Amino acid sequence: MKAKKWCIAVLFTYLFIMIGIGVLVFVVDPYFHYHAPIRGLSHELNNTMYQNDGVIKNFDYNAMIIGTSTTFGFNAEEAGKLFGKEFVRITYLGEGFKRINLALQKAIAYNNELSFVIRGVDPIWFVTDTNYTGYSEYPDYLYDNVLWNDVNYIFNKDILINDVISVVCRTLSLKDDTSNKKNMTVIYTSDDNEGDALQRYTRPPKEEKIIEQSETDEFFRLLKQNMGENVFSTIEANPDITFYIFIPPYSICWWDSINQYGVSVLERRISMEKYVIEELLKYNNVRLFSFSNNYELTCNMNNYIDEIHYKEEVNSKILSWLQNGKYELTKDNYLNYLSDITEFYSNYNYDSLFE
């Protein structure tokens, strides 16, 4: 073989394979960047950070569940049956409000049919900078509209091997056809033994933190700015969309972790929640829920895998409560709710958990 023939063979085979890979990734499109799942082709919703944008832009839906990891365990099909709508679930694990709100705004911009949103608003993200984002590495190339940087998606070994080829193999073997499912179901496994979540909890040392007014003022400044820009503004700008906002029910261990710094810290937490509730109740397109006064739920650590994440059975319960209006907060009952949880969590015998 001569050098010329060798060079041409290398270059053309390389080119041919690269085009083949490009076409394969485009057709399978495991992150739905270009199109919704093709009928008959197996697919999996298993990587939210990479798939959320594709789901938002290319799936058919008129309702959405959106939030952090505390919304991860919801089953969109279950929600669809309860509310009679076509749901998608968009979750950002460990992410603050900024990126979640951007995703919501994008969904509204792309989908005129979207009329119903269930959004979890986590108290742990109340006080952050408005522009706070959690992920250090984020696949921007999937979220922007720049065509060129899609090479990161098209020619990506990890995606090709773990997502594209596995989808092709699964489809060919007909072992696991997920083409009609829109949600991954098992998220928070229930294989924990009783008491596992309690054992995993690391209790902070007890201290009586002296609260400076300036610190509280700063917290409220951040809270107002963060909620204003990343939650309230989208609700206000979209009066035709119904928002079911819920405050995720954190466990008694989470309350303990606050209480360990002193009752005044715990009360400040609740005063922030009060602000959020009062603001949200101003909107006619909002129905607001909180389950922190369901003490059977929050005080039983067997419902949880850690201090804030509940097991998937709890997600089903939350969906049913949203549907039947249980634990809904209104202008008439929210003050009672707040005084009730203040009373309960301030006086709870936390030490009994660890005896």
Place this chain on the structure above:
Amino acid sequence: MIFNSYIFVLLFFPIVIIGYYFFIYLKKYQMVTFYLIVTSLFFYGYKNPLSLVLLFLSILVNYLFYKSIKTCYSKNLIRLTPIFLVIGIVSNIGMLLYFKYYNFFIDNVNMMFETRLSFRSILLPLGISFITFQQIAFLVDTYHKEVPDYNLLDYTLFISYFPRVISGPIILHNDFFSQLSENKRKMNWDFFASGLYLFVMGLGKKVIIADMFAKSVNWGYSNIGELNTPSALFISIAYSIQIYFDFSGYSDMAIGISRMLQIDLPVNFNSPYKANTILDFWDRWHITLTRFLTKYLYIPIGGNRKGSLRTYLNIFIVFLCSGLWHGASWTFIIWGILHGCFMIFTKRFTSFINKVPKIINKLATLLFVNFTWILFRSESFNIFKQMIRAILQNQWGRLNETMCGYFQPVLFENLINIEVPYWIWAILAFVAVFIIIFRCKNVMEKATMLKYSTVSILWTIVVALISILSFSGISTFVYSRF
């Protein structure tokens, strides 16, 4: 822009090649030079267009000094030539000192005199050390009447030539200009094939091997406290592997790219870890830097012509400068000093060392080089001390699991579930790399005697595909327990 990026491999370089051979086909040779300059400037200024201003100024000023020295010779003003040479060298070194060493200098002044002089945020122009050395060499050669007449266009290409502008090899005028003649620019398929092979294998060395080891090394240096003795040793050897495959891979790519443009660049690495002694090591590691320092520093300050004591001092000075050239930090300076001292020791006891079995010399050289790489990698003496303490703590046990995790192949993890001990992949990677380093011919040797067979076609394509597909990955978000 870097070679191991999508934009370079999929867009920039194909465009360069197509345009280059288009102008060659049209026999527009001046246009070829102009085209290479434009593409080189785009390559250099891709991330920071402002750095082009500095590059332009530097080229222009040096060309003026070159012309001035030439004019002085032609007009018999020989007395003035050293003045232009000295000003030229000082201005080049001054630029290097300012951009690379200003903050280091301020830091040391603050430390010594307890002052609070403020640092400046200076953006280090890409490849400034290489560019500066090349321009100094050019002026010195001009002063020695070794440089013929070159026009500004050719000189601009000589300095900005994209395959080598960022990380070398450091080229001298006679390496380069002679290849710009028209008859040497015709398509030579053998040369092109060896270039293509070199580029792909260099890419593989960098992306597949060096970057894999780099992840483990970066983790190790950020978590020294978690390393037991075997893990710390593992990290130190892993860095020796990383730096060799990274730098030599980049050099292979540079030479390969240039060969595809029908311009040969000097060899920069020749299996350095196979060296018998430290003298041999420096004949094999970053060869063009050794050549530069020998010709433009060691020989001018006396070389070995003024007795053995002076020779040792000269070696010491050369390695001190080499250390400083590698980076603005005391760890680099000490690294250079240690190498200088070991060179002096080896020179002083050459007759004894020659009697020692080769294998012992090789091992001693490797151990020394590996030890000094720890210093090279450490951002401060404190980190270096921690690493040495981790190695010497005499705490034996299993290799660290996280550290080994970086060698776990992600391939087919969703399809095939193989249960093997976590450390297997790390050990396999080490064994494979040791075989490549110590038993195989290096990439340059293989490229020189490239066999045009189906096997070499397949091997080249496989390495190219794995490398390109590895430019991007996916980050896994470890959250809670899943």
